[in-house]
Amino acid sequence: MPNTPDPGTPEAVDGEEPWLSSDxxxxxxxxxxxxxxxxxxxxxxxxxxxxxxxxxxxxxxxTFYHFHPEDVRRAAPAIAEGHVDIPSVWRTDTPDGRRREFWGTLSARVAGTLVLALLVFAIILLLGTVVFLLTVE
Incomplete structure (x- = not known):
């Protein structure tokens, strides 16, 4: 089922505005x-x-999502004004949402830095072992 719309989603008609990406x-x-x-x-x-x-x-x-442009424009004011029930941690305009976004980004960057540091340390350790073994004889 890759690259196919969900069942029941109407197909695009010629001349219809293209569906919007997540970005x-x-x-x-x-x-x-x-x-x-x-x-x-x-x-x-x-x-x-x-x-x-x-x-x-x-x-x-x-997974990639594409959204119907008319529906997105229709829902934008309702979402911005809070008429749609969306948890505050999903939103970018609430303190909870901004906090969750900050800590998620920070933890991903710290984890990436630690993995990179571990990889560099392992390479240095491997090179040091090779140099030691070559100089011992």
Missing amino acids: EVAKLWPIRKDWLSGAAHRADVRVRRSGGASRGTWGAEP
Whole structure:
């Protein structure tokens, strides 16, 4: 089912405006990018999903969402004014949402830095071992 819209999603008609990507919708809605599809579901916005197929032991491939442009524009004022029930941690205009975004980004960067430092340390240790073994004889 990769690269196909969800069942029941109407097909695009010739001359119809192209569906919006997650990046474009994130600019219009005060919602964190990770939660756009959930917010769209709560606001009755039509969504096309592609990807996400299982790779077995290796997890799943990335999932891409595209949103119907008229539905996005219709829902934007309702979401911005708080008429759609969306948890505060999903939003970018609430202290809870900004806090969650900050700590998520910080923890990802710290984890990436630690993995990189561990990799550099392992390479240096390996090179040091090779140099030691070559000079001992």
